[in-house]
Amino acid sequence: MRIDILTLFPAMFEGPLSESIIKRAQNAGTVEIHTHDIRAFSTDKHHRVDDYQFGGGAGMVMAIQPIADAIEHLKAQRHYDHIIYVTPDGQTLNQQMANSLSLSGNIIILCGHYKGIDQRIRDHYITDEISIGDYVLTGGELAACVIVDAVVRLIPGAISDEESALTDTFQDGLLAAPIYTRPAEYNGWAVPDILLSGHEANIEKWREEQAIERTRTLRPDLYAKLFPSKDKQEK
Numbered sequence: 001m002r003i004d005i006l007t008l009f010p011a012m013f014e015g016p017l018s019e020s021i022i023k024r025a026q027n028a029g030t031v032e033i034h035t036h037d038i039r040a041f042s043t044d045k046h047h048r049v050d051d052y053q054f055g056g057g058a059g060m061v062m063a064i065q066p067i068a069d070a071i072e073h074l075k076a077q078r079h080y081d082h083i084i085y086v087t088p089d090g091q092t093l094n095q096q097m098a099n100s101l102s103l104s105g106n107i108i109i110l111c112g113h114y115k116g117i118d119q120r121i122r123d124h125y126i127t128d129e130i131s132i133g134d135y136v137l138t139g140g141e142l143a144a145c146v147i148v149d150a151v152v153r154l155i156p157g158a159i160s161d162e163e164s165a166l167t168d169t170f171q172d173g174l175l176a177a178p179i180y181t182r183p184a185e186y187n188g189w190a191v192p193d194i195l196l197s198g199h200e201a202n203i204e205k206w207r208e209e210q211a212i213e214r215t216r217t218l219r220p221d222l223y224a225k226l227f228p229s230k231d232k233q234e235k
């Protein structure tokens, strides 16, 4: 998989993309991640990338030319399965979207700034608009890091124990069961007996019950989607 990120602030990606699983996946050749400075594509003599809004209104708008030229430059070299714009008015990212993006060949992620980008870029180039939640960030960079992290860890080979991505919270629509490690008792706080029993089937059953119960109490919205009839009975 190859990910090209278009941004006004390439340095914002240096830390997040050079640690942990994302670093390992790049070193192993599982994923290639390239950042491109949109400003470098500006044909304006002062390298301007933004302009005033037609019709008036507060805030600058990222202009078409530098973004269009950056996208065309990339598209001339290879096919892209997704050209994503990260924006608070996009579809909210969830595990299914991350799963589906992890099956892509090449993707572009465009980060906006200021008030946003000229609508014509969205109309003519963008295939997916993704938000990471109902709040506004200074720009799309942190949201792009979140998407890259959620997607790259799912690419086969990125996580050494592939099992562990499959048992993540949300992979079956449920929150994960609580987990423990040694010591079996700390400060008088004991690990549930069942986990020390060695009885695999009972442990599996306990984990499933815990996952369902945690989802019911902590995320009633998810629970209602998974068990619509039970949810009505309880109300």
Ligand code: ADE
Pocket (backbone or CB within 6 Å): 086, 087, 088, 130, 131, 132, 133, 134, 135, 136, 137, 138, 139, 140, 143
């Ligand atoms: N840009 C600014 N805020 C954002 C958000 N919540 N999600 C994605 N991109 C953004």
